[in-house]
Amino acid sequence: MKIPRQPMPERDPQERKRNFKEVPHGYTPELAQKEAERCLQCPKPPCIKGCPVEIDIPRFIELIYEGKFSEAAKKIKETNSLPAICGRVCPQEEQCEEVCVLSKKFQPVAIGHLERFCADWEREHEEIEVPEILPSTEKRVAVVGSGPGGLTVAGDLIKLGHQVTIFEALHKPGGVLVYGIPEFRLPKAIVQSEVDYLQAMGVEVKCSFVIGRLMTIDELFQDGYHAVYVGTGAGAPSFLNIPGENLNGILSANEFLTRSNLMKAYSFPEADTPIFTGKRVAVLGGGNTAMDSVRTGLRLGAEHAYIVYRRSQAEMPARATEIHHAEEEGIEFIMLTNPVRFIGDEGGWVKGMECLRMELGEPDESGRRRPVPIEGSNFIMDVDTVIIAVGNSSNPLVQQTTPGLDTNRWGNITVTSETMQTSRKAIYAGGDIVTGGATVIQAAGAGKIAARAIDAYLKTL
Amino acid sequence: MVKILKHQRLNETNFRIVFDSSLVAKKIKPGQFMVLRIREEGERIPMSLADMDPEKGTVTVIYQVIGQSTTLLSTKKVGEEICDLVGPMGVASHYPEKGNFMVIGGGIGIAPIHPTAREAKKRGLYVIGIIGARTKDLLFYEEQMQKVTDELYVTTDDGSYGKKGFVTDALKELHQRGKKIDHILAIGPVPMMKFVCSTTRPMGIPTWVSLNPIMIDATGMCGVCRVSVGGKTKFACVDGPDFDGHQVDFDLLTKRLSMYESYEKQSLEKFKKECTKEAALKKA
Ligand SMILES: Cc1cc2nc3c(=O)[nH]c(=O)nc-3n(C[C@H](O)[C@H](O)[C@H](O)COP(=O)(O)OP(=O)(O)OC[C@H]3O[C@@H](n4cnc5c(N)ncnc54)[C@H](O)[C@@H]3O)c2cc1C
Ligand SMILES: Cc1cc2nc3c(=O)[nH]c(=O)nc-3n(C[C@H](O)[C@H](O)[C@H](O)COP(=O)(O)OP(=O)(O)OC[C@H]3O[C@@H](n4cnc5c(N)ncnc54)[C@H](O)[C@@H]3O)c2cc1C
Ligand code: SF4
Ligand code: SF4
Ligand code: FES
Numbered sequence: 095m096k097i098p099r100q101p102m103p104e105r106d107p108q109e110r111k112r113n114f115k116e117v118p119h120g121y122t123p124e125l126a127q128k129e130a131e132r133c134l135q136c137p138k139p140p141c142i143k144g145c146p147v148e149i150d151i152p153r154f155i156e157l158i159y160e161g162k163f164s165e166a167a168k169k170i171k172e173t174n175s176l177p178a179i180c181g182r183v184c185p186q187e188e189q190c191e192e193v194c195v196l197s198k199k200f201q202p203v204a205i206g207h208l209e210r211f212c213a214d215w216e217r218e219h220e221e222i223e224v225p226e227i228l229p230s231t232e233k234r235v236a237v238v239g240s241g242p243g244g245l246t247v248a249g250d251l252i253k254l255g256h257q258v259t260i261f262e263a264l265h266k267p268g269g270v271l272v273y274g275i276p277e278f279r280l281p282k283a284i285v286q287s288e289v290d291y292l293q294a295m296g297v298e299v300k301c302s303f304v305i306g307r308l309m310t311i312d313e314l315f316q317d318g319y320h321a322v323y324v325g326t327g328a329g330a331p332s333f334l335n336i337p338g339e340n341l342n343g344i345l346s347a348n349e350f351l352t353r354s355n356l357m358k359a360y361s362f363p364e365a366d367t368p369i370f371t372g373k374r375v376a377v378l379g380g381g382n383t384a385m386d387s388v389r390t391g392l393r394l395g396a397e398h399a400y401i402v403y404r405r406s407q408a409e410m411p412a413r414a415t416e417i418h419h420a421e422e423e424g425i426e427f428i429m430l431t432n433p434v435r436f437i438g439d440e441g442g443w444v445k446g447m448e449c450l451r452m453e454l455g456e457p458d459e460s461g462r463r464r465p466v467p468i469e470g471s472n473f474i475m476d477v478d479t480v481i482i483a484v485g486n487s488s489n490p491l492v493q494q495t496t497p498g499l500d501t502n503r504w505g506n507i508t509v510t511s512e513t514m515q516t517s518r519k520a521i522y523a524g525g526d527i528v529t530g531g532a533t534v535i536q537a538a539g540a541g542k543i544a545a546r547a548i549d550a551y552l553k554t555l
Numbered sequence: 556m557v558k559i560l561k562h563q564r565l566n567e568t569n570f571r572i573v574f575d576s577s578l579v580a581k582k583i584k585p586g587q588f589m590v591l592r593i594r595e596e597g598e599r600i601p602m603s604l605a606d607m608d609p610e611k612g613t614v615t616v617i618y619q620v621i622g623q624s625t626t627l628l629s630t631k632k633v634g635e636e637i638c639d640l641v642g643p644m645g646v647a648s649h650y651p652e653k654g655n656f657m658v659i660g661g662g663i664g665i666a667p668i669h670p671t672a673r674e675a676k677k678r679g680l681y682v683i684g685i686i687g688a689r690t691k692d693l694l695f696y697e698e699q700m701q702k703v704t705d706e707l708y709v710t711t712d713d714g715s716y717g718k719k720g721f722v723t724d725a726l727k728e729l730h731q732r733g734k735k736i737d738h739i740l741a742i743g744p745v746p747m748m749k750f751v752c753s754t755t756r757p758m759g760i761p762t763w764v765s766l767n768p769i770m771i772d773a774t775g776m777c778g779v780c781r782v783s784v785g786g787k788t789k790f791a792c793v794d795g796p797d798f799d800g801h802q803v804d805f806d807l808l809t810k811r812l813s814m815y816e817s818y819e820k821q822s823l824e825k826f827k828k829e830c831t832k833e834a835a836l837k838k839a
Contacts, residue, residue, distance in 0.1 A: 263774050265592055265599075265639050273776075302641035304774060308582055329776040333788065340781050340788060340807055342814045349777035357771065358596060363825045365596040366623055367771075368818030442810030489775050491793075 099201035100129040107422040111392055114277040114360055117419060118182075123163070126211040130159040133203045136195055141205060144193040146539040147173045151190060151205055158208055167216035170209055175249045176242055176538055178217060178284045179271060181210025184535050185413045217287060224294050228255035233552040236261060236319040238305045238492060241269025242534045243325035243525030245288060246541030247548070248297045254549050259298040259319075261305050266356060269327055270526075271534070273356040274348070276386050278393070279416075282355070306491035311499075311521060320555060321520045321548045324507060325537065328486040328526035334378070338436030339482075343372060343444040347379070347387045347483035354390050372478030373397040376447060378433060379483035380410035381531075385417065387481045388425050396479070399425050404432040404452050404465040428475075430454070432467065436480065447475045488527050496521070506530055513547035514540055522548055556636040560613060565695040568619050569663060570629055571605070577612025579642045585670035586648030586765070586797055589614065590773045592638045593627050600624045601644070601770045601792075603667035603742075614640075617666035617695070623822040630830075644773045645796045648674070649763055654737030656680040658704070659722050659751055661687050661743025665696050667765060668742050673703040681705050683736065685725045687743075691716035722747065723754045736760050741800065745812070749805035756801050764800035766791045768811055783807050 103119040104110075110117055121129065133155040141151045149170055157166035170177045184190075186206035194202035233256045237244045240262040248258045266272050268285040293299060305311060311322050331346035333339055350369070353359040359369035375391035377384050380403040392399040401420070403410060406429050410417060421427070430452040437446035451471035454463035488505045500508045500517035507523040509516050514524045524540025526532055561573035579589065588603045606615035620629050631637065648671040650656065656675045660668040665686045675682050684704035688694040689712045701707050708725045709717030718725055722743070730736065739762040741751040748764040755762045768780040768791050775793035782791050785802035789795065 263641070264772060265641070302639040304641065304644070307643050308578055308641075329774070331776070331778045333778065335788075340783060340811065342810060346778040349771065349779045352771055352777050357598070362818065363822050366594075366598045366822055368815045368822065370814065370818070442807070442813075491775070 097128060097132050099132070099204055100125045100207075102204070102207050107419075107424070110278065111389075111423040112395075114393055116281050117278050120214055121207055121211040123161075123211075123215070126158050126163075126208060127161065129204050129208060130155045132196065133159070134195060140193040140195060141190045141203070144190040146189065146533075146535045147542060149173050149190075149209070154212065155203065155205075155208055158212065163212055163215040164220060167212040170212060173542070174209075174535070174538065175246050176288060176534070177209050178213035179242065179280060179288065180535050180538070181206050181208075181213055182280050182284075183275060185533060187414050189535070217284075222287075222291055222294060225253060227253055227295060230257070231255045231552060233257065233321075233555065234259070234319045235548060235552075236311075236314045236322045237325065238311070238322065239263075239269060239325040239327055239525075239527070240267035240289075240299065240301075241325055241327050241525055241537055242271060243537035243541040243544075244269070244323065245292060246538045247323045247325065247524075247545045248292055249295070250542065250545035251548060252292070252295045252297050254545075256549070256552060257296075257298075259300060260292075261303045261309075262299065262301045263304040264356065265301050267299050267301060269325075273352045274383065274386070276351065276355055276390055277360075278389070279386065304491070306495040311492065311496045315520070320552055321522065323514075323541070323544055323548065324492055324516070324521065324523040324527060325525045325541065326489055326492055326527045328506075328531045329489045330487045331482070332485045332487060333482055334433065334484060336433065336435050338438055338444070341436055341438040341444040342442050343370065343478055344436060344480040344482065345370075347377070347383045347481050348486065350387055350481050351383070351390065354394070360390070360394060369394065370479065371396055374400075374477045375479040375481065376400045376402050376428075376475060376477045377481045377483055378402050379485070380405065380412060381483065381485070382412045382416060383486075384481075384483035385412045385420050387483050389420055389423060391479065391481065392423060392425065400428050400475075400477075401425060402428045402431050402433065402447075402449070402475070404430065405462060406430055406454060409462045430465065432465065433475075433480075434472070437474070443478070444480055445476070445478065447477050447480060448472055449475055486526075486531050488530070492527075504530060512543070514544035515547060520551065556638065557640040558636050559631055559633055562631065562633050565617065566692050568693065569617060569695060570620065571615060571617045571695075572628070572631075573613050573615045574637075574640055575612060576614050576640050579640065580607045580612045580614050581609045583607050583614060583643035584647035585674045586667070587643040587645050588667075588773075588796060589616070589640050589642030590644060590770070591616075591628070591640050593624060593631070594638060597627070597638060598624045599771055599773070601767070601773055603765070603796075604643070604670055605666040606670055614642075617663065619663040622819045623826045626823065626826060641773075644792060646794070648740060649797060650675055650678055650680065651738035651761075653680065655683060655735050657683045657685065657726075657736045657739045659685045659687075659726065659739060659741040659743070660700075661722050661741075661747040662689070662693065664741075664743030664747070664765075665694075665700070668740060669696055669699055669703065671740060672700065676703055676705075683729070683734070684708065685710065685722045687711065687717075687722040687725070687747075689713065721750065723750050726751065726754060730758055739763065740765075740797070745805055745809050748800060748803075752800035752803070752805075762800040763797050764803060765796045766798060766803065766808060767796065768808060769814065781811070
């Protein structure tokens with residue numbers, strides 16, 4: 095292999111760690127074409143199977159190589175309507191890139207970087223062209239939740255001539271893409287342009303509309319909708335249920351990130367919503383949410399920003415790139431450590447966290463080695479902010495208010511995987527509300543399947 | 556965007572505002588609340604339902620001017636719009652099956668108890684009301700409350716109107732006189748609700764309160780509204796806002812409400828400065 099993998103140009107860690115500007119700059123056309131040249135154009139490309147929505151990866155890369163960037167973007171959009179987003183946040187190293195033939199001996203083709211390049215190039219160089227829309231079928235579809243799953247369903251169905259309305263509880267559409275993932279990883283303008291695109295195609299977006307409160311799903315049917323897609327995500331934050339958890343200064347990652355991202359509190363007092371960050375911030379957890387929180391904490395002025403995780407770094411579920419970025423920015427990783435209680439001052443503010451050291455034992459159901467506490471290893475960490483990022487469960491509102499909608503023991507909606515149909519006719523579901531916290535592309539993939547099934551169902555009416 | 560149809564100053568700190576929101580007006584029930592966002596870069600502020608008119612498609616909120624967001628709201632004129640109003644949020648009020656139902660409203664808490672009292676009367680309950688304020692000028696809705704209660708008692712802390720004393724004094728007196736009270740809903744400032752609960756606990760009267768922790772999304776997504784009830788953590792926005800007051804940890808609620816105090820001051824000061832600037836510009 096003559097050409098090495100082309101690195102992504104990035105902001106300097108010292109500069110970026112105090113602002114919210116996007117970290118990677120993106121490939122230039124030259125870099126993209128050079129990287130595209132690395133692809134072997136395998137006759138039986140394994141990379142396609144590694145992508146949950148089966149993008150024709152070699153073909154779009156070939157188009158980049160030929161300098162046909164716009165066509166490359168269109169190729170991707172045949173199967174993935176959110177390439178600018180997925181190119182940025184997909185865990186490529188576990189999906190398409192992991193199985194790239196080059197990854198055995200060399201570094202895999204930078205499929206994600208190339209995907210992002212095409213999408214950005216198209217957005218920056220071309221008028222958004224509204225694709226051809228089939229004649230109206232007069233069939234109405236309600237999409238509940240505007241995360242990547244809901245956006246995908248809406249895009250696919252509107253093109254087929256159905257009328258689509260998205261109902262979103264918050265005041266801005268995008269789901270986790272808007273309230274969870276920070277600006278420095280996914281600029282909000284990109285999410286907005288995806289929504290603008292859907293609206294240009296005729297999708298109606300109703301924000302500040304909580305299904306289950308303002309209208310139930312059955313009322314949507316009464317109102318004339320023919321089918322419903324539920325993509326309400328896994329939005330309910332888990333806590334540790336240990337003493338002191340309700341002290342001031344202890345918050346869920348969802349609260350911290352929502353303040354910063356959705357409410358723009360990082361620009362307080364320009365925006366009206368405040369955000370609290372102390373000087374010594376501990377984030378509990380090891381996933382993407384934990385990385386996003388700790389790096390946000392740093393950008394808001396923490397002197398020490400820690401990741402406290404009960405297993406070792408090898409078991410952290412966060413994307414490798416994000417862990418690497420966090421390390422570069424000076425995040426301190428405290429591994430094999432588990433808090434057992436929080437200590438408060440008289441005013442009710444957290445000032446310390448009692449922790450236990452852990453060691454790794456036998457693998458558990460998830461295949462990761464189970465952390466076992468080391469007896470008597472208790473110690474106290476000096477902290478003034480604690481952000482809990484140990485996972486989310488599903489918000490029960492839609493399930494509670496929709497009779498006959500089956501759920502599993504975690505409260506997730508159960509579906510038939512070929513169609514994403516729930517236990518109720520004409521109600522489909524996908525994304526985190528079905529799988530529990532997963533990935534953007536999995537939610538988008540579920541949306542694709544559901545859209546196909548909904549279209550087939552609507553044709554029978 | 557949501558249009559303001561009426562906006563009226565009730566007294567020095569309290570305003571009554573009517574919004575055009577026909578879907579919410581049809582759905583919302585007493586005890587539930589809404590979340591308002593006034594301007595694009597604005598906060599999401601929770602406000603209880605003070606009244607609704609499903610036919611006209613309107614909802615009414617009564618609010619107290621406290622910090623930046625409520626000050627900003629108070630400057631909005633009839634015909635102007637706010638960015639959004641989302642609701643109904645939370646669970647509706649609880650009513651006993653039968654018997655004497657007492658509603659207690661302190662200060663701004665008079666607003667949310669009014670629709671609940673009206674509904675209770677509709678359900679055939681005997682409704683006893685106690686409303687109180689610091690002083691006569693801060694009292695509102697006495698006439699409206701008269702209409703929806705079978706008995707109404709009014710107190711002011713300074714004795715400038717009604718009975719001098721706290722709402723709990725009126726409650727104690729009624730209890731001593733042997734008045735049968737089966738169920739209480741008390742809404743008002745945290746110290747008042749706490750005091751009502753410590754008064755009714757020895758009397759053995761089930762007492763519900765409406766908690767007002769800091770909220771953001773009010774959909775159960777962020778957990779900022781955590782309250783402790785019977786030793787268990789609850790999210791007030793989805794599990795409440797009404798809870799069994801004898802189980803509530805009021806001291807925790809008070810502490811949690813203070814979390815953003817210094818920021819809120821900063822925000823209000825900045826806003827006032829902007830207003831002064833704007834006024835100066837207008838003059839020039
Ligand atoms: C901080 C963070 C970082 C992440 N980083 C990554 C990453 O780098 N890469 C990756 O692939 N994945 C990442 N994920 C996971 C990914 O974001 C999710 O898997 C994905 O967003 C799920 O999409 P969804 O379509 O199920 O809906 P969601 O994005 O969860 O959105 C659901 C939407 O439904 C709305 N809603 C809920 N209830 C109602 C109701 N009753 N009525 C109306 N609307 C309602 C919610 O307000 C929300 O907007 C991250 C998640 C978090 C929290
Ligand atoms: C379910 C619910 C229903 C409510 N109903 C009403 C109502 O009908 N009328 C009304 O006037 N107010 C109501 N409130 C309180 C109202 O939301 C706050 O007064 C408002 O958010 C203050 O905003 P601000 O920017 O003006 O003040 P801020 O500057 O944000 O706050 C100033 C001070 O007010 C306190 N505070 C902050 N947020 C809240 C809060 N959510 N609740 C109580 N105190 C708070 C804090 O101690 C803070 O230091 C309700 C609150 C909840 C949670
Ligand atoms: S969508 Fe994700 S998995 Fe699929 S090709 Fe793009 S980066 Fe890879
Ligand atoms: S596996 Fe790798 S080299 Fe082969 S086609 Fe896919 S990206 Fe190109
Ligand atoms: S306000 Fe966010 S969970 Fe209650």
